[in-house]
Amino acid sequence: MKRVVATGRTVDEAVTSALVRLGVTRSQAIVRVIQEPVRGFLGLFGGRKALVEVTVRLTPEEAAKSFLREVLRRMGWEVQIAAVPEEEDMARVVWLDVRCPEAALPSIIGRHGATLDALQYLVNVVVHREAGLRASETDDAPSGRAVRFVVDAGGYRRRRRDALQRMAEQAAARAVASGRPVGLAAMPAADRKVIHAHLQRRSDVTTVSEGEEPHRRVIVIPVVDAHAEDALQIE
Amino acid sequence: MTWHAGRAVWRLPARHQRGCVVRELLEFLAKSLVEHPDAVVVEEHTRGDAVVYRLLVHPEDIGQVIGRHGRIAKAIRQVMHAAAHREGRHVIVDIAE
Numbered sequence: 001m002k003r004v005v006a007t008g009r010t011v012d013e014a015v016t017s018a019l020v021r022l023g024v025t026r027s028q029a030i031v032r033v034i035q036e037p038v039r040g041f042l043g044l045f046g047g048r049k050a051l052v053e054v055t056v057r058l059t060p061e062e063a064a065k066s067f068l069r070e071v072l073r074r075m076g077w078e079v080q081i082a083a084v085p086e087e088e089d090m091a092r093v094v095w096l097d098v099r100c101p102e103a104a105l106p107s108i109i110g111r112h113g114a115t116l117d118a119l120q121y122l123v124n125v126v127v128h129r130e131a132g133l134r135a136s137e138t139d140d141a142p143s144g145r146a147v148r149f150v151v152d153a154g155g156y157r158r159r160r161r162d163a164l165q166r167m168a169e170q171a172a173a174r175a176v177a178s179g180r181p182v183g184l185a186a187m188p189a190a191d192r193k194v195i196h197a198h199l200q201r202r203s204d205v206t207t208v209s210e211g212e213e214p215h216r217r218v219i220v221i222p223v224v225d226a227h228a229e230d231a232l233q234i235e
Numbered sequence: 236m237t238w239h240a241g242r243a244v245w246r247l248p249a250r251h252q253r254g255c256v257v258r259e260l261l262e263f264l265a266k267s268l269v270e271h272p273d274a275v276v277v278e279e280h281t282r283g284d285a286v287v288y289r290l291l292v293h294p295e296d297i298g299q300v301i302g303r304h305g306r307i308a309k310a311i312r313q314v315m316h317a318a319a320h321r322e323g324r325h326v327i328v329d330i331a332e
Binding site for chain 2: 067070071074075076107108110114115117118119121122125126129
């Protein structure tokens, strides 16, 4: 995030000097006055200059890419990030694909994707916090739908999603063939969501989650007829 | 490139091997999360084999670096561990209440 602190005799002067340094216009910037100027004795002694902080307004996508790139740089990796928008369940989702040397992947992904999950969570927190500040400071109309960012590296999440979808299909096939519910292995909420979403399009099975975290798991239940489905859902 | 734990690992340029980079990472994460970035302070000391980073923020910002159910703190620690692991070091992140 590009941000400078500037001083001036007046607030306007300080803002102008900051805008020149950033190379942007007033409408592209967010201004925060840190200190109002104070005239000193005879205009000479004990006066204080105006102090302002000026931040360049970024789109959520730019902010997310910049934050992620800066974090990874401080982890020791110079990376490129490609932003790929995707429509998912009516929500705006942007995939941030980290392009990096093969050797960086184990560190960026982490065990079972733990580092990717942490990076993804932080990206969303930071961008939404900044978007929230922006809306309250400038009275902008809210942008409507919030954007959710998915952080991926080396296709890890795409492969994981494909594997989960195959697992869901296999469980559904077994449930339908046997006429009995089939329980999947315990998995985190994000993974369970992939299973539920994938099987929602099938009318011959329904899904529920049972158990307590971290042992919560998806159960795939075959639907015998409409009446039976109702009974299962009530249960 | 050298072998480490059975797989190839890129050795970092000399400037990356110093602890200051991991410390800068923590400072950057904290400053990105809080309302008062100027009040962010990171203290560093060693405890046995580990380097302990103590993060101090403005009292109003403690929630911003801990998060609901400690989720933000957990994410910060995960990213810090990943960065330090690369340098073969163990780090502990303390958040001052």
